[in-house]
Amino acid sequence: MSKTWRIGVAGLGTVGAGLLKFLDERPGFAPAGGQALVTGVSARSRSRPRPFDISKLAWFDDPVALAQSDETDVFVELIGGSDGPAKAAVEAALSAGKPVVTANKALIAEHGAELAALAEAQGAPLLFEAAVMGGTPAVKMVREALVGDEIKSVAGILNGTCNYILTEMEATGRSFAEVLAEAQRLGYAEADPTMDVGGFDAAHKISILAALAFGCAPNYAAAEIEGIDQVDLLDIHMAKDLGYRIKLVASADRSADGVLVRVHPSLAPLNHPLAQAGGALNALFIEGARVGRIFVQGRRRGRRADGRRGGGRHRRRDDRRRAPGLPGAGADAPAVRAGGPVQEPQPRLSAVPGEG
Ligand SMILES: NC(=O)c1ccc[n+]([C@@H]2O[C@H](COP(=O)([O-])OP(=O)(O)OC[C@H]3O[C@@H](n4cnc5c(N)ncnc54)[C@H](OP(=O)(O)O)[C@@H]3O)[C@@H](O)[C@H]2O)c1
Numbered sequence: 001m002s003k004t005w006r007i008g009v010a011g012l013g014t015v016g017a018g019l020l021k022f023l024d025e026r027p028g029f030a031p032a033g034g035q036a037l038v039t040g041v042s043a044r045s046r047s048r049p050r051p052f053d054i055s056k057l058a059w060f061d062d063p064v065a066l067a068q069s070d071e072t073d074v075f076v077e078l079i080g081g082s083d084g085p086a087k088a089a090v091e092a093a094l095s096a097g098k099p100v101v102t103a104n105k106a107l108i109a110e111h112g113a114e115l116a117a118l119a120e121a122q123g124a125p126l127l128f129e130a131a132v133m134g135g136t137p138a139v140k141m142v143r144e145a146l147v148g149d150e151i152k153s154v155a156g157i158l159n160g161t162c163n164y165i166l167t168e169m170e171a172t173g174r175s176f177a178e179v180l181a182e183a184q185r186l187g188y189a190e191a192d193p194t195m196d197v198g199g200f201d202a203a204h205k206i207s208i209l210a211a212l213a214f215g216c217a218p219n220y221a222a223a224e225i226e227g228i229d230q231v232d233l234l235d236i237h238m239a240k241d242l243g244y245r246i247k248l249v250a251s252a253d254r255s256a257d258g259v260l261v262r263v264h265p266s267l268a269p270l271n272h273p274l275a276q277a278g279g280a281l282n283a284l285f286i287e288g289a290r291v292g293r294i295f296v297q298g299r300r301r302g303r304r305a306d307g308r309r310g311g312g313r314h315r316r317r318d319d320r321r322r323a324p325g326l327p328g329a330g331a332d333a334p335a336v337r338a339g340g341p342v343q344e345p346q347p348r349l350s351a352v353p354g355e356g
């Protein structure tokens with residue numbers, strides 16, 4: 001029997017607006033037999049012009065109230081930020097036993113364990129496919145499709161802004177600052193680009209993938225992070241002369257000593273798939289004990305792709321069974337750690353994983 005799920009959407013920015021437009025254009029969207037109907041919204045400013053009509057939707061100044069509303073069956077968090085209103089609202093929804101869908105990698109990477117524990121205790125799904133690789137189903141692949149394998153490492157290009165900047169620097173011979181300014185003009189980079197070019201965004205994403213791959217709590221605080229802000233044209237040209245391309249690679253490796261999560265500029269041989277993933281593409285290698293190497297690549301963030309993913313997964317019945325998706329606090333998990341025997345001294349540029 002078809003059910004209508006009343007969706008409360010907190011955050012009407014790039015992703016929230018994409019989701020509402022998508023659902024507006026496809027009112028019959030019901031991939032798992034139930035219809036998604038947005039009934040309530042929350043954002044900072046009620047009067048800000050939006051690319052869709054919100055006048056018929058219930059408005060909530062406070063996203064926590066939206067999460068708790070009796071009219072909200074499923075809560076979609078698209079505010080962003082690891083703490084503050086996003087976290088409070090997600091906690092409120094989970095505490096009320098409601099499914100939560102979020103694209104918020106900072107929230108999951110920094111508080112995933114406690115939120116997963118809450119979700120587990122309440123039997124409520126906590127879904128975050130759009131938090132990593134936008135339109136490419138990386139979370140689902142690691143979390144579900146590869147659940148029977150022993151994953152040894154995960155590595156990839158997880159920040160499209162950095163990939164775009166490095167690609168343009170090489171292609172046009174322009175400096176980091178020039179290409180960044182252009183990326184900001186084109187909307188590829190935020191006004192404050194620190195999260196992207198500093199490597200922090202990629203570190204959030206790889207922390208989530210590491211947790212899913214290795215069955216441990218996400219531990220963003222332990223990640224080693226270096227961005228691309230110190231990469232200059234000379235580095236790029238010298239790398240190319242030697243047969244390499246510089247990529248910002250995020251990786252997670254497991255050894256007997258623990259899990260090491262790193263983000264840093266790396267040298268990829270020119271014929272390596274990561275070297276060939278240019279522009280704003282994202283790309284990911286997963287190495288499993290049985291399946292060997294799997295490679296996926298896809299478009300970076302996109303209003304449509306991310307919006308769809310933000311709301312499109314909440315109705316899978318088996319997601320309720322697999323509610324939290326991340327091991328909660330106290331899960332039997334290898335320690336996520338940097339330093340000690342796992343960590344080799346890292347030169348500023350090192351080879352991509354598996355390439356010596
Ligand atoms: N942008 C992407 O392509 C992308 C891709 C993947 C994942 N994500 C993730 O998706 C999330 C949203 O990103 P975004 O780019 O859509 O952000 P954004 O454009 O900055 O939009 C943020 C939205 O949150 C609202 N907001 C801020 N504070 C609020 C509060 N206290 N209460 C209620 N609403 C509040 C804002 O309201 P106003 O509109 O009134 O200011 C705005 O609508 C983030 O976690 C981000 O990491 C983004």
